[in-house]
Amino acid sequence: MPGADLAGVHTFRDSRDVDLLLALAAQKKQIVVVGGGLLGLEAAYGLAKAGAPVTLIHLMDRLMERQLDAPAAQLLKSLVARKGIKILLDANTARIHGESHVEGVELADGRRIEAEAVIFAAGIRPNVALAKEAGIPVNRGIVVDDTLQTGASDIFAIGECAEHRGICYGLVEPAYEQARVLAQHLAGDAACYAGSVVATNLKVSGVNVFSAGDFLGSDGSESIVLSDVRHGTYKKLVISEGRLTGAALVGDTNDALWYLELIRTRTPTIKMRTDMMFGRSLALSSEAA
Ligand SMILES: Cc1cc2nc3c(=O)[nH]c(=O)nc-3n(C[C@H](O)[C@H](O)[C@H](O)COP(=O)(O)OP(=O)(O)OC[C@H]3O[C@@H](n4cnc5c(N)ncnc54)[C@H](O)[C@@H]3O)c2cc1C
Numbered sequence: 001m002p003g004a005d006l007a008g009v010h011t012f013r014d015s016r017d018v019d020l021l022l023a024l025a026a027q028k029k030q031i032v033v034v035g036g037g038l039l040g041l042e043a044a045y046g047l048a049k050a051g052a053p054v055t056l057i058h059l060m061d062r063l064m065e066r067q068l069d070a071p072a073a074q075l076l077k078s079l080v081a082r083k084g085i086k087i088l089l090d091a092n093t094a095r096i097h098g099e100s101h102v103e104g105v106e107l108a109d110g111r112r113i114e115a116e117a118v119i120f121a122a123g124i125r126p127n128v129a130l131a132k133e134a135g136i137p138v139n140r141g142i143v144v145d146d147t148l149q150t151g152a153s154d155i156f157a158i159g160e161c162a163e164h165r166g167i168c169y170g171l172v173e174p175a176y177e178q179a180r181v182l183a184q185h186l187a188g189d190a191a192c193y194a195g196s197v198v199a200t201n202l203k204v205s206g207v208n209v210f211s212a213g214d215f216l217g218s219d220g221s222e223s224i225v226l227s228d229v230r231h232g233t234y235k236k237l238v239i240s241e242g243r244l245t246g247a248a249l250v251g252d253t254n255d256a257l258w259y260l261e262l263i264r265t266r267t268p269t270i271k272m273r274t275d276m277m278f279g280r281s282l283a284l285s286s287e288a289a
Contacts, residue, residue, distance in 0.1 A: 001224075003096025012043045024117050026052030032105045032115040033058075034093050036063040038204065040121035044085045044109055045205035055086040055113055057093055057105065059122075067200045067211040072248045075234045079250075080205045087235060088113075124170055126161040141168040146192045148182040157181055179256035193288045199260050201253065207232070210256035213263045214238050221245060226277050233286065237277060242270045255279045 003009070010020055024031060025047045033044040038057025044056045062073035063190060065081070077087055092108035095116055105113045126140040137143045137151035141163030148156045148164075158178040160170060169175065174196035184191035199212035217223045221240040226233070231251070237259070238246035244262040247257075258280045267275060272283035 001093065001095060003098060003102070004120075006098045006102050007100055008095055008098070008115075009096060010117065010119050012037075012039055012119055012121045018046075021047055021119065022050060028052055029116040030094075030114055031117045031119060032113055033119045034105075035120060035123065036060065036087070036089070036120035037066065037121065037123070038064065038200070038202065040119075041080065041205045043119050045080070045083060048084050053086075054084070054135050055115070056080075057086065057091040057107070057113070059090075059092055060196040061090050063087070063089075063177035065211070066207070067215070068248055068250070069216055069236060072209075072211075072234045072236065072250045073227075073231055075227075075232065075250050076204065076207060076209065078229075079232055083205055085205070102140065103257050123178045124160065127164070127166055128161065131161075131194070132159070139163050141167075147185045148178055148193060156186075158182055164193065167195065168200065169196060171198060194277050197264050199256075199258075201256050201260075208249070208251060208253040210247065210249040210253040210259075212247050212256075214240070214242075215248040218244065224277055225272075234275060239269065239273070242268050244269050244276070 011017060016029050021043065028051055029119040031047050031052050031054050031171055033040050033054060033056045036056055041058060041063065048054045054242045063245045064073055068076065080087055093105055094108045095106045096102055097104040097106060099261045102115055102118050104116050105118060126141040128142055131142045132138050136155060142150055142157040142161050144150055144157050144164050147156055150157050177196050178193055180192045181193040199211055201210045213240060214221060215284050217238045221238050224237045226235040233251035237244060244259060247259040272287040275283040275286045
């Protein structure tokens with residue numbers, strides 16, 4: 001991107017970046033965060049909490065589109081805005097202005113936002129250079145099969161750099177699952193990694209957010225929704241063939257891990273369907289009745 005090499009343009013990856021962001025916030029610098037995913041929201045919240053005026057710019061029409069459906073994202077947006085963060089959606093960053101240092105960000109639609117610093121949190125891409133040089137097949141990540149083996153025998157890849165069945169995971173849990181399968185495989189046991197049911201269970205900008213599985217609701221599924229915007233709560237459960245297959249929660253995430261267990265174990269939920277939304281204890285007691 002034009003201007004990305006100006007002084008004052010940063011990323012958010014490690015503890016050195018965090019020290020730098022804290023210093024910027026202490027100086028009350030006007031900051032633009034590019035990216036409305038998990039990391040961008042975390043960076044924006046940290047900076048706003050430390051006293052910096054923050055504008056968050058996101059390319060898509062809703063925040064955290066990979067984890068939340070439209071109503072959940074809308075609720076999150078209003079809760080985050082209350083923390084003093086200005087949010088611009090459908091905002092495509094075209095260039096960064098400045099002589100030697102950042103002075104502003106220009107969007108593709110011509111809008112310009114004043115800024116003394118810009119933080120990029122707009123996604124990660126695996127560094128596949130080493131594998132590529134070694135002649136190992138790569139796409140977005142280093143391609144692995146169900147035993148986590150790359151295209152070369154006796155060379156394996158796990159974690160953020162690996163691409164399994166077309167997916168590069170950007171969270172810790174799939175990497176742990178891959179590590180377990182690979183350890184079994186290397187120990188000579190039959191083991192197969194079939195992919196991970198990704199779950200997000202975090203405080204995003206101080207707001208509890210959980211999502212897992214088919215949270216959008218694919219064809220043939222049905223959704224049960226409880227929405228109480230005034231109290232900052234949104235819950236959506238997706239059901240398919242008598243089983244919970246996805247969930248998205250904002251605000252009240254008390255039953256998140258139970259929902260995740262139901263999704264992962266493919267537990268039949270027909271008997272608890274009516275009460276499942278209201279939590280584990282009620283649902284299990286009605287199932288037993
Ligand atoms: C700010 C931030 C917050 C996050 N929060 C969460 C969270 O709350 N929950 C969650 O699940 N995930 C979170 N993540 C994502 C999570 O950190 C990553 O998914 C996870 O660290 C990936 O693990 P990994 O071992 O595959 O890669 P990494 O943790 O990146 O480790 C790879 C290591 O390999 C080293 N390396 C690279 N190339 C070479 C080479 N050629 N030779 C030798 N060493 C090399 C690197 O220096 C690095 O130490 C967060 C990430 C960031 C940046």
